[in-house]
Amino acid sequence: MPNRLAHETSPYLLQHADNPVDWWPWVPAAFDEARRRGVPVLLSVGYSSCHWCHVMAHESFEDAPTAAYLNEHFVAVKVDREERPDIDAVYMEAVQAATGQGGWPMTVFLTPDAEPFYFGTYFPPEPRHGMPSFRQVLEGVGAAWNDRRDEVGQVARRIVRDLSERTLAVDTTRAPGAEDLHAALLGLTRDFDAVRGGFGGAPKFPPAMTVEFLLRHHVRTGSEAALEMASATCEAMARGGIYDQLGGGFARYSVDASWVVPHFEKMLYDNALLCRAYAHLWRATGSELARRVALETADFMVRELRTAQGGFASALDADSDDGSGRHVEGAHYVWTPAQLREVLGEEDALLAAEYFGVTQEGTFEEGASVLRLPDTDRLWDAAKLASVRARLLAARDRRPRPGRDDKVVAAWNGLAVAALAETGAFFDRPDLVQAATDAADLIVRTHMDWHARLFRTSLDGVAGDHAGVLEDYADVAEGFLALSSVTGEGVWVDFAGLLLDTVLVHFTAPDGALYDTADDAEPLIRRPQDPTDNAAPSGWTAAAGALLAYAARTGSGAHREAAEKALGVVRTLGPKAPRFVSWGLAVAEALLDGPREVAVVGPGDHPATRELHRTALLSTAPGLAVAVGDPGSEEVPLLSGRTLLDGRPAAYVCRHFTCDAPTADPEVLAARLGGSGSGGPVG
Template structure:
């Protein structure tokens, strides 16, 4: 066992028995490189990364390769999900130097942590125009030995270039309604009208853009926005990217038709998409959206929930194919013969027709990824349900993909919001309870009384790495959604602690946000990225949580900080809307008010529950809801409830927007009308 044996990251533990003498990212690793006068090999990946596994098997498990690596380098392994700050800084350098990025990320550093040579996956021998990993190691070692001055100059130039990329808020005005229109036009130009989604292959689920489109449709009545959202959600739900048997979405589709996925399933994708489909149902009543939202929520609880009540990070793409070989997609794909074995001849033919399973296959080795491309032909819903159940039971007998049990604070925050809302919309108290349990774990294990967060835990034990901006923002978002569903004000209080930390430690004097706290470990650059990737950026997620918190509490500093953060969204809206989708969605909430709804009444009173449900089902882009008992202002669990009495002794709802309030009402139809439904 090497030095990774005692860590809490499942990804690092996968490498603990490599012959490579791996170090975790620690000061001692860099001190060792200085002592030996050798460069650092930094290898960054994550547990569900297919090509990380390939490179590990080909190179890091090879005794001769490891021996050369150990002799000439200090090897440092980093889990990008545990240390997104390290990943972000060096990925920026990789992309600037090579024009592309990805994982595994392979970077060579000086003992001062300055990067000077970059790459991603390297095969063990030269292949497809790529140098072999041994060639790379030998070339870097020779450059370090023979051209040290040149290496040092390159490294210093890269560090200077990265240091000059910090963002400054020269104009902190949030976007106006007119300034959001170019974003819609740009998305329309990039929309795939045939297959849904945006751009070509590979295609990633555009979760944050879909949230913007739904909110924009409600505010403006834009049919184009709704049609893009509906078509994309329909195409993904029918395609191979969606697990037609067990629910849940794969990471992305390798083709433009959503047919063949990269099979890893990530917590963050499924949390975001669960919420998108629930919101699509709320806006349209779509039966498909309701089914997918619930199936995805059930997948989260069934497959990713940990024994401690949190949610694990991911399921691997690879699994044992039954012959002892780990193969991508083995758990999910089917051949006609496998259908016959599971269902019998007659039902297998129907299943093949329904799910698009052919002799030629749509994946490797004649296997097919299940799709549901033509629901109009499915005349026998009962039989379809039976076939799906039998196939799922047969699939459960296969070797399962590995699971990364690491609990990431930010992604659990996203899951809490999704499960709380989905449970409330569809009368599933079990889903709401799952959200409460996850929130409780975050408070007990990840959070201290000063409002500081740790990013990860494993088996109920916190890791040692500080939370980054997305952790604070997404956990606050989850807590605020949970409070709006349950009426428990304590979640607003916890969110306030986290957001105060954002204002104190992550925000510059001009309103710019950084991804790490001002007292975090110093890297070659303080990471700062306002654009969405697979999840909302910490910057835009913070803007959304700050805005919601301000609406619930009346806090001017939090609203001002949200508006300042949205200034960058205004600058990017027309140029890169696909990469600022969550910021656009938050801007829609600001333009809507936000729409503040206070529901007062005894929680056991059916009238209170009906008013609360009516409020939660509003499609208002800036909807913020508080529910609780009437009473003195000083006793209100959530400030939005303060000074709101019953109406003639009956439960009542108060709707306010842009500092103006409508007349209170006890009638659900009147409330729906006030909320634009």
């Protein structure tokens, strides 16, 4: 019989709707029930594409005796961390403070007042490697609650007090300067893996935001070291197993330091950020590999993650059926030599095995290999390889597919809008620009109410009940502003302004610091406030970027001032931990550069207008703001008062709305912007 999760919209919660555990969603009634029964609360937090979440669910939550014990002694609450990042952040902070580590599934025991007192992540069904079994944990926590409840209450209250006393020592009075960004670059240089690309050791996560900072720093300062680190990292990832060599798109991370064996789940946010980073790398260097990866990743998002309503689903699972009924991580993606021969025949299988690095020993389980690209000078038969790729992809498409989390998250769709809009514009792919527009339309129709407040998620075109957090407002505004630059439609600037005004009113402290939740959001034991970038930009740094970008298009001093105050965190963290404030560093590069603004005026269907517009979009100037419209257009303030030049389409290059003389010459425009990367037509 389904439990209370059967009426939820989160795919992750619905995965647990048939568990014998009597799950509750996070609602006040669950804590009222714990209070009535005098029992503690088990809080279990995960997400749908989490491998170890599936493992623990199968081992413990689907086990009838374990579920019966859990139901008798606890009230069980299940939370989707992607749907409620505020709850996840608050209790993950407690887990990390208590244990020194974190992860998912996150397992936290709470009092009926939602105060945490015991923590963990995955617990096995039997004691293993010094780790207690889940049943032992339940029995131990239950005994402590029954026999030493006053002591448990004291511990819980102390933990909440300690969390509440944690404060951020951030100076919001001054934005970072050139010396701060240089110190951050030196920190990245020390952490750079010169042999294998990337930063640090295993596991390695794709550092898209760090690449963005390095590219911008190179443009502003001419640092060849910054460009080399960005280029080498992107090439290593693109050649590794973390990149899907057949279907495009990136896995979440590599379990090794060489980008060979991935953790196979594919997240929308990773692919949106990496698509944009590779497009920007092509813009800076003309790299054919970067161009191919940007386009293939964009096509992957549209092909595999686009929903019927025009939005983008959250993720693909790591696990899938291996053909024998077993769910195995990576089963959809890996190959053995025998499987290559079955699909390609003997001769082409030998070619594919050599090209993609498939060996008898394999790089994964049971002799299977992930596919990688060679790093050799050998000349390969391009037509033959294209045929091999097509046949392997067609054969793979007949395999059981990984599950998809169809939940549409506002923030991650904002990232996808920005990536697809720019990639489509760079490479003359109007279909990608249209996909970005469709996703933006869905956000406005489904996620945004009349008061410019966002809902975090939707499913099948229906918004969920959960309020948007700071990253939703910031990333959606960023996507809208990028879309406006590409399409010339000023309405997207207007929508971005509405969202950013909400940020200023409901998420911003008097000193300019930012909170992850609004001032009228559901109160938790602590109001979350995390400025550090992780797999995606933090709401804090994303908001700084969107506020600055909006000010560059509108001349709003209030939004620019808010951005500068928010960037004070980069002065604090950038030199110490640059990898964890990379997007903030990228935004700071834009601030130091101006950012520059380009207004292009001319009839939209005029070839000269299109050429000036394309020249502006291909500029590598950090954080460049572009507006394009007809003469006399008032849609975007940056266009106001801009006229044609002797009857010809013209471009104005400005800083803080103070502009150079207009030019009708794309080459002059490129020179004023400091060069336009690779530029030119794309074959």
